Amino acid sequence: MYRYDSYDQSMVDARVEEFRDQVQRRLSGALTEDQFKPLRLMNGLYLQLHAYMLRVAIPYGTLSARQMRKLGEIAAKYDRGYGHFTTRQNLQYNWIKLADAPDILAELASVEMHAIQTSGNCIRNISSDQYAGVSPDEVTDPRPWAELLRQWSSFHPEFTYLPRKFKIAVIASDEDRAAMRLHDIGLKLVERDGRIGAEVYAGGGMGRTPMVAPLIRDFVSEDEIVSYLEACLRVYNRYGRRDNKYKARIKILVHELGVEEYKRQVEEEFAHMRTLGLNPPVEELDRIRAFFAPPAYESDLSEDIDRSDPAFALWVDRQVAAHKAPSYAIVNISLKPLTGIPGDASAEQIELVASLADQYSLDEIRVTHAQNLVLPHVKKADLYAIWQKLDEAGLAEANLDLITDIIACPGLDYCALANARSIPLAQKIAQRFANAERQAELGELKLKISGCINACGHHHAGHIGILGVDRKGVENFQLLLGGSGAGDASLGQITGPGFSEDGVVDAIEKVTDIYLAERTQGERFLDTYRRIGMKPFKEAIYG
Amino acid sequence: MVEFLSFREDDATQEPTVTVEAFTGQSNSTAVRIEASEDARELLPHLGRLSLVEVNFPAFGDGRGYSAARILREAGYGGELRAVGDVLVDQIVAMRRCGFDSFHPAKALDDAAVERALTRYANAYQKSVDGRAPIWAKRHPENLDG
Numbered sequence: 011m012y013r014y015d016s017y018d019q020s021m022v023d024a025r026v027e028e029f030r031d032q033v034q035r036r037l038s039g040a041l042t043e044d045q046f047k048p049l050r051l052m053n054g055l056y057l058q059l060h061a062y063m064l065r066v067a068i069p070y071g072t073l074s075a076r077q078m079r080k081l082g083e084i085a086a087k088y089d090r091g092y093g094h095f096t097t098r099q100n101l102q103y104n105w106i107k108l109a110d111a112p113d114i115l116a117e118l119a120s121v122e123m124h125a126i127q128t129s130g131n132c133i134r135n136i137s138s139d140q141y142a143g144v145s146p147d148e149v150t151d152p153r154p155w156a157e158l159l160r161q162w163s164s165f166h167p168e169f170t171y172l173p174r175k176f177k178i179a180v181i182a183s184d185e186d187r188a189a190m191r192l193h194d195i196g197l198k199l200v201e202r203d204g205r206i207g208a209e210v211y212a213g214g215g216m217g218r219t220p221m222v223a224p225l226i227r228d229f230v231s232e233d234e235i236v237s238y239l240e241a242c243l244r245v246y247n248r249y250g251r252r253d254n255k256y257k258a259r260i261k262i263l264v265h266e267l268g269v270e271e272y273k274r275q276v277e278e279e280f281a282h283m284r285t286l287g288l289n290p291p292v293e294e295l296d297r298i299r300a301f302f303a304p305p306a307y308e309s310d311l312s313e314d315i316d317r318s319d320p321a322f323a324l325w326v327d328r329q330v331a332a333h334k335a336p337s338y339a340i341v342n343i344s345l346k347p348l349t350g351i352p353g354d355a356s357a358e359q360i361e362l363v364a365s366l367a368d369q370y371s372l373d374e375i376r377v378t379h380a381q382n383l384v385l386p387h388v389k390k391a392d393l394y395a396i397w398q399k400l401d402e403a404g405l406a407e408a409n410l411d412l413i414t415d416i417i418a419c420p421g422l423d424y425c426a427l428a429n430a431r432s433i434p435l436a437q438k439i440a441q442r443f444a445n446a447e448r449q450a451e452l453g454e455l456k457l458k459i460s461g462c463i464n465a466c467g468h469h470h471a472g473h474i475g476i477l478g479v480d481r482k483g484v485e486n487f488q489l490l491l492g493g494s495g496a497g498d499a500s501l502g503q504i505t506g507p508g509f510s511e512d513g514v515v516d517a518i519e520k521v522t523d524i525y526l527a528e529r530t531q532g533e534r535f536l537d538t539y540r541r542i543g544m545k546p547f548k549e550a551i552y553g
Numbered sequence: 554m555v556e557f558l559s560f561r562e563d564d565a566t567q568e569p570t571v572t573v574e575a576f577t578g579q580s581n582s583t584a585v586r587i588e589a590s591e592d593a594r595e596l597l598p599h600l601g602r603l604s605l606v607e608v609n610f611p612a613f614g615d616g617r618g619y620s621a622a623r624i625l626r627e628a629g630y631g632g633e634l635r636a637v638g639d640v641l642v643d644q645i646v647a648m649r650r651c652g653f654d655s656f657h658p659a660k661a662l663d664d665a666a667v668e669r670a671l672t673r674y675a676n677a678y679q680k681s682v683d684g685r686a687p688i689w690a691k692r693h694p695e696n697l698d699g
Binding site: 015017018020021024027028031032035040045048049131161162164165166167168169170171172244247248252282286287288290291293294297 | 589592613614615616617619620623627641643646647648650651663666669670673674675676677678679680681687688689690691692693
């Protein structure tokens with residue numbers, strides 16, 4: 011894992027003091043709320059319905075046990091004992107007092123963490139593949155690139171007041187586990203002629219106008235990635251729309267200019283940028299890469315798993331993925347218990363995962379964009395012991411990528427923007443499909459709920475998506491089918507008129523019935539939908 | 554409170570600025586004001602006769618002026634580069650890094666807050682136009698030219 015040197019530490023320490031000063035000026039009245047807002051937002055502090063929400067950056071979703079433990083301590087001390095893991099691999103606290111925020115940032119800085127640029131119209135936390143470094147199918151570990159870009163984007167002097175927020179993801183596998191093409195810029199690392207570089211996708215995103223990012227450059231080498239991104243950002247900063255915040259994301263610029271024209275402008279700017287010496291030397295990426303060198307895996311371990319306990323075997327089949335090292339495994343921890351809040355973990359659960367990472371996962375934890383956790387380096391021989399401890403803590407749900415592994419935004423229960431409640435709906439759906447055999451029968455089915463059009467719950471990318479809207483003061487839920495945030499990225503289509511909360515649960519059941527009746531051997535829900543189209547589903551729902 | 558801040562050795566230019574359109578259409582003016590929506594690159598053929606470029610920030614959240622400033626400095630402009638309009642103390646550091654060397658905010662700034670802001674960050678991650686060596690260069694002194 012990356013460790014701060016004195017430069018990195020001094021940057022986050024300075025930020026804590028800066029924010030302390032800003033909060034003090036706000037509390038004394040020297041700053042108006044209007045003036046304070048962009049400053050607190052640049053530090054991940056939102057004013058929500060009931061309290062401040064603080065969003066902590068988890069760069070590329072990687073944490074040490076010590077950092078995880080600190081997140082649990084903060085939840086216990088400053089929040090109501092919970093943390094909420096987000097679709098951008100971050101963590102949010104929903105019950106923060108403004109006066110406490112500087113102290114929380116200081117606690118985070120003590121474990122090399124921060125909340126820098128977790129909101130605001132700037133370059134946000136860089137996200138990545140939760141299996142980075144351990145997946146058998148990756149070209150290289152994408153995290154050194156993500157760390158290089160974390161540093162480049164932190165306090166960037168030119169790109170701090172962009173037209174709108176800006177999200178970057180870096181992956182290095184054909185299987186896209188990070189919804190890379192639904193980011194403002196997505197980088198996919200590839201190897202060409204023995205050199206590692208990035209395919210660059212630009213202009214993806216969800217929100218009101220969802221778009222899958224088109225490829226804008228086939229290859230950027232590691233020693234030019236910074237200058238190329240500066241070119242992409244400069245064109246956006248200068249020409250992205252500022253007259254309407256709903257049309258201000260880069261996807262609208264790329265769409266309105268056309269991909270070819272945007273590319274042309276970026277290439278022109280890049281020709282200039284590459285003469286300015288903006289790129290760190292290759293030695294800097296090498297320095298960062300050394301922190302991500304594969305850990306010393308033990309050899310001569312058993313590759314067998316004792317499956318005699320059927321509940322354990324079920325969990326293994328669902329939650330455990332193949333690791334680069336044959337006697338190790340990747341463990342997915344579900345944060346989607348059937349009656350819980352998707353992505354929530356209690357202070358005690360966070361502490362438990364920290365100690366499991368300490369003991370069994372070479373001190374490492376990952377956060378996934380589907381709001382689950384991962385222990386990336388687990389000996390197969392230890393799986394049973396881990397499962398028992400997770401089970402005791404209510405964390406052994408075996409539903410990865412099943413219909414109850416729901417992504418949901420905080421919704422109207424917390425969020426000032428929401429039109430509808432996402433969490434109670436997620437719970438109703440989870441209860442309707444609670445039967446484990448039924449879930450397994452339905453197979454991979456990614457269900458995603460957003461409580462408003464801003465799409466924080468990624469409903470456009472759900473195999474089944476739900477969008478909460480306000481219809482004459484009543485919560486109403488639109489149903490979408492056929493989205494995907496994976497390598498085969500696509501946007502869901504609305505089925506038709508919306509439903510009440512119970513009505514949409516019924517409609518989902520009808521949709522799954524059609525799938526079960528129509529599927530051919532080996533087809534996932536998404537495959538069947540793509541083959542037979544919307545019509546049969548629509549007839550079943552509205553017919 | 555401070556109404557005008559300069560980081561230049563020479564005195565601030567007193568000449569009133571003209572619009573970009575007026576400037577490019579006449580030859581005797583040496584001071585120009587760019588609005589957020591205007592293209593700083595239109596000034597590049599005329600940098601030699603400019604002694605002041607004023608960049609207006611209509612609202613602090615409108616960041617186009619940062620790009621305008623850097624573009625001018627990258628092209629070798631050495632005259633006064635002044636940020637005017639909705640310029641707040643928390644923006645000064647980034648503006649300095651983008652090449653602004655004088656400030657005339659619509660609302661006067663608190664001297665002490667400015668001083669604290671300017672001395673707070675000893676280092677920066679990126680190379681920009683302020684001549685500071687970025688952190689990566691300090692980590693690899695053998696590559697300082699890189």
